[in-house]
Amino acid sequence: xxxxxxxxxxxxxxxxxxxxxxxxxxxxxxxxxxxxxxxxxxxxxxxxxxxxxxxxxxxxxxxxxxxxxxxxxxxxxxxxxxxxxxxxxxxxxxxxxxxxxxxxxxxxxxxxxxxxxxxxxxxxxxxxxxxxxxxxxxxxxxxxxxxxxxxxxxxxxxxxxxxxxxxxxxxxxxxxxxxxxxxxxxxxxxxxxxxxxxxxxxxxxxxxxxxxxxxxxxxxxxxxxxxxxxxxxxxxxxxxxxxxxxxxxxxxxxxxxxxxxxxxxxxxxxxxx
Amino acid sequence: xxxxxxxxxxxxxxxxxxxxxxxxxxxxxxxxxxxxxxxxxxxxxxxxxxxxxxxxxxxxxxxxxxxxxxxxxxxxxxxxxxxxxxxxxxxxxxxxxxxxxxxxxxxxxxxxxxxxxxxxxxxxxxxxxxxxxxxxxxxxxxxxxxxxxxxxxxxxxxxxxxxxxxxxxxxxxxxxxxxxxxxxxxxxxxxxxxxx
Numbered sequence: 001x002x003x004x005x006x007x008x009x010x011x012x013x014x015x016x017x018x019x020x021x022x023x024x025x026x027x028x029x030x031x032x033x034x035x036x037x038x039x040x041x042x043x044x045x046x047x048x049x050x051x052x053x054x055x056x057x058x059x060x061x062x063x064x065x066x067x068x069x070x071x072x073x074x075x076x077x078x079x080x081x082x083x084x085x086x087x088x089x090x091x092x093x094x095x096x097x098x099x100x101x102x103x104x105x106x107x108x109x110x111x112x113x114x115x116x117x118x119x120x121x122x123x124x125x126x127x128x129x130x131x132x133x134x135x136x137x138x139x140x141x142x143x144x145x146x147x148x149x150x151x152x153x154x155x156x157x158x159x160x161x162x163x164x165x166x167x168x169x170x171x172x173x174x175x176x177x178x179x180x181x182x183x184x185x186x187x188x189x190x191x192x193x194x195x196x197x198x199x200x201x202x203x204x205x206x207x208x209x210x211x212x213x214x215x216x217x218x219x220x221x222x223x224x225x226x227x228x229x230x231x232x233x234x235x236x237x238x239x240x241x242x243x244x245x246x247x248x249x250x251x252x253x254x255x256x257x258x259x260x261x262x263x264x265x266x267x268x269x270x271x272x273x
Numbered sequence: 274x275x276x277x278x279x280x281x282x283x284x285x286x287x288x289x290x291x292x293x294x295x296x297x298x299x300x301x302x303x304x305x306x307x308x309x310x311x312x313x314x315x316x317x318x319x320x321x322x323x324x325x326x327x328x329x330x331x332x333x334x335x336x337x338x339x340x341x342x343x344x345x346x347x348x349x350x351x352x353x354x355x356x357x358x359x360x361x362x363x364x365x366x367x368x369x370x371x372x373x374x375x376x377x378x379x380x381x382x383x384x385x386x387x388x389x390x391x392x393x394x395x396x397x398x399x400x401x402x403x404x405x406x407x408x409x410x411x412x413x414x415x416x417x418x419x420x421x422x423x424x425x426x427x428x429x430x431x432x433x434x435x436x437x438x439x440x441x442x443x444x445x446x447x448x449x450x451x452x453x454x455x456x457x458x459x460x461x462x463x464x465x466x467x468x469x
Binding site: 035100158233246249 | 366367368370373404405406407409410416417419
């Protein structure tokens with residue numbers, strides 16, 4: 001026999017379960033994505049002269065909030081423990097994806113390539129910096145993209161650089177720069193799941209110290225007039241969210257200032273006579 | 274003549290004897306017994322934006338939970354938590370994204386019982402939080418905007434089960450989010466209410 005109180009408690013169980021489920025759902029949404037919308041789309045036009053300089057990329061810098069004192073202390077302690085620089089925005093702190101659509105403004109089919117390079121908080125990747133002799137050496141590939149895309153006349157296509165692709169781009173950048181690896185070699189293989197970046201003659205960089213892209217450099221190469229619209233989607237795994245609440249509209253003093261330098265590879269060692 | 278008088282007298286006698294019995298039987302069944310006191314309610318339904326922001330989201334599911342108490346059989350006060358999920362429709366990237374609305378409000382409800390069925394009207398005042406800033410892309414959200422005061426009104430009908438604690442109902446509600454470009458929403462839902 002169950003008492004009246006017990007029967008009431010049993011009757012209320014489904015409702016209590018729903019409350020708990022919804023609370024759990026709300027808790028699970030702490031990593032809701034935050035979108036960053038650039039002010040202007042990217043426009044591209046056919047390049048008439050093959051000898052023309054490369055297309056200048058458009059830069060999109062992530063609006064990262066200021067680092068809290070406690071975070072800075074923990075990061076300094078981790079850097080001392082690991083013996084390497086630990087970035088504020090590490091690869092495990094944030095997942096990024098870039099969604100885009102390209103509209104063909106001409107009445108004939110277009111072929112387009114998106115070139116995605118960028119920077120972490122230490123270095124920017126500029127493929128042309130690796131070319132000593134443009135006549136003899138090919139330019140290294142970008143961190144992502146560079147795939148020919150066909151767009152029908154006056155049509156629109158859309159796509160996304162997925163989170164895993166951006167993560168791989170971040171890893172490649174760190175391997176090329178702090179890991180001093182040739183970009184062709186770095187791009188050839190996937191580095192998903194690696195534990196460390198081996199540094200010749202230096203301390204290996206463990207995965208806790210892998211730097212994330214914090215700047216996206218996008219260039220569009222096209223044989224027709226096209227317009228690219230895009231948005232960056234960021235999921236921060238750090239609380240408070242690494243991306244400032246107000247995004248690109250945040251006042252400058254509330255954002256972390258990163259000053260990555262263009263990475264210039266060391267000159268090739270001269271052969272011994 | 275005598276036999277006619279006997280018939281009339283017998284009829285009058287029968288009427289006079291039967292009348293009290295007939296008056297003692299109610300013309301209809303009593304209202305069902307209904308618990309009055311603390312209650313919990315869960316509802317599930319769908320929500321749609323209306324007005325100038327309607328093109329930017331598709332209709333989506335909505336779940337709400339309420340707890341409160343009946344001050345009288347006709348007046349209840351309580352609180353509500355709700356969750357709605359909508360696909361966002363934008364003219365430019367990103368595409369196929371979803372956003373959630375989390376709401377919390379205080380409510381008051383007036384109800385009138387008509388037999389097994391009760392009609393009710395309710396009003397609410399609270400806050401709504403949006404999960405992402407994706408609607409910034411179409412200027413529905415300002416940069417950094419996440420919360421909006423929310424005013425709501427609704428009504429519906431409720432069927433009381435034989436069990437005095439349980440009732441099931443259908444209802445509709447309109448909400449005005451005073452921020453978020455003054456977004457209006459309407460929703461319809463089915464609910465189960467348990468009164469202790």
